[in-house]
Amino acid sequence: MVVLVKLNALVMKIFTTNQVKTLDRYTITNEPIASVDLMERAAERLLELMVDQFSKGEVFYIFVGPGNNGGDGLAVARMLSCIGKKIYVFLLTLPDDLSPDALINYRRLSKAMGPSIGVLESGNLPDIPDEAIVVDAIFGSGLNRPIEGLAREVIHHINRYKNTIVAIDIPSGLPGEDCGSVPEDAIIRADYTYTLEFPKVSFFFPENARFVGAWTIVPIGTHPKAIERTKSNYTYLLMQNVAKLIPERPFFGHKGTFGHLLVVAGSKGMMGASMLVGKGAYRSGAGLVTCHVPFGQGIVLQIGIPEVLVQEDISTTCFTTIQDIDKYDAISVGPGIGQGNETAIALEQLFRNANVHMVIDADAINLMVEHPQLQELLPANSVLTPHPKELERLVGKWSNSFERIVKQRDYAIQHKVVLLCKGANTTVALPSGELIFNSSGNSGMATGGTGDVLAGIVGGLLAQGFTPVDSALIGVFVHGLAGDIAATKVSKQSLMASDILNFLGDAWLTIK
Secondary structure (H helix, E strand, O other): OOOOOOHHHHOEEEOOHHHHHHHHHHHHHHOOOOHHHHHHHHHHHHHHHHHHHOOOOOEEEEEEOOOHHHHHHHHHHHHHHHOOOEEEEEEOOOHHHOOHHHHHHHHHHHHOOOOEEEEOOOOOOOOOOOOOEEEEEOOOOOOOOOOOHHHHHHHHHHHHOOOOEEEEOOOOOOOOOOOOOOOHHHOOOOOEEEEEOOOOHHHHOHHHHHHHOEEEEEOOOOOHHHHHHOOOOEEEEOHHHHHOOOOOOOOOOOOOOOOEEEEEOOOOOOHHHHHHHHHHHHHOOOOEEEEEEOOOOHHHHHHHOOOOEEEEOOOOOOOOOOOOOOOOOEEEEOOOOOOOHHHHHHHHHHHHHOOOEEEEOOHHHHHHHHOOHHHHOOOOOOEEOOOHHHHHHHHOOOOOHHHHHHHHHHHHHHHOOEEEEOOOOOEEEOOOOOEEEEOOOOHHHOOOOHHHHHHHHHHHHHHOOOOHHHHHHHHHHHHHHHHHHHHHHHOOOOOOHHHHHHOHHHHHHHHO
């Protein structure tokens, strides 16, 4: 059975926008601190980051909405003015219509030296000079309605310019979770987002990258007990979290101690898949790796990976049968095996007879889609590692990434498996319904064979006795980290799957 890690102790929680409001209220009550003073503390942190990042910036155009996000912008405007920056502030509403804390900061700003404050009017919006840095403090994550009227006109106006745009907490108009119904022209296109205390779920979706830009977490001192006590189904996997999951290898360990992985991968003309999976398994610390390949193809493996053991099929072209699987500690199946009927029958036999944890990838997933009875036989606690198109075939089409993670989560719950979707911020869905976003990896890894390496890493971890959850979390992080290290050596453009293998050792050393 799956032994779930205690996620709140191991990863950064990601809270929904409604939960963030509750956390703020708890902090205000139990620190205790006045809400306007919490806003002041947030503004001080924002100022530090802004001045550090834009040390040469002298002119700031700050667009302020009626709520507390606007209050943050007003407080930052005052602080920028006090250090000699040229500040222009534009309100979307009359001062008397500001929230109580925003109004306090408006009055404080009005007493400060130098800033220009104006109220925006439809059809008469200000020109923005090229040298100005635009600060978006129009709406925060608490927005729960479509943006219309003057606010939408202002957002469209700002987006027309090529100035650097910094969004406070979240780009105005972008929801914190489901963005499916929001028109694109009603969202600020920020270059940088300074998010307060926690990233938003919507930051992890590829379609939102053009709105969020590069995001940075700005700690504001949310009460630690509030964070600890508030359950979250979304979390962010970091290096220090992964390090806690990896014990020291025992001094007296031997190859039997570290498990025996069976790799069912490759077919005639696709033997590279078997080699990549096998190497990934060895690079993850597995003691022994046996690759099941078509008859006559074993020589390819033994030349390419002298360490690997070979088991040959009766077929000269593909996976059709397998014997004696009881001696293995885990199985990694799918990459490059093809989608023929003989292979589908063999996969069904494997599902019926295996009594160890499995990694299921690539063609094995495609066969599950073509032969639905395989999904009924899907062993509980398996780790499935599809890329987005394979996941779509498995769970059905989606209209946006939030809908995708819902489908991904529901499948993991229904079938009691760990289901991950490879890509930027690889998402891991657990049988408990929890979703983890990975923090490592880069676009250079979007090339053939990298998924095969991941299937080997996760399989090797399973063979060593790591739980399916831990194997998936460690696997996706170290795989991405090796890709990050490789990119610094060979560039993203030149990165190949074999480079990830070559830098896995550096990744393990970096984690430890």
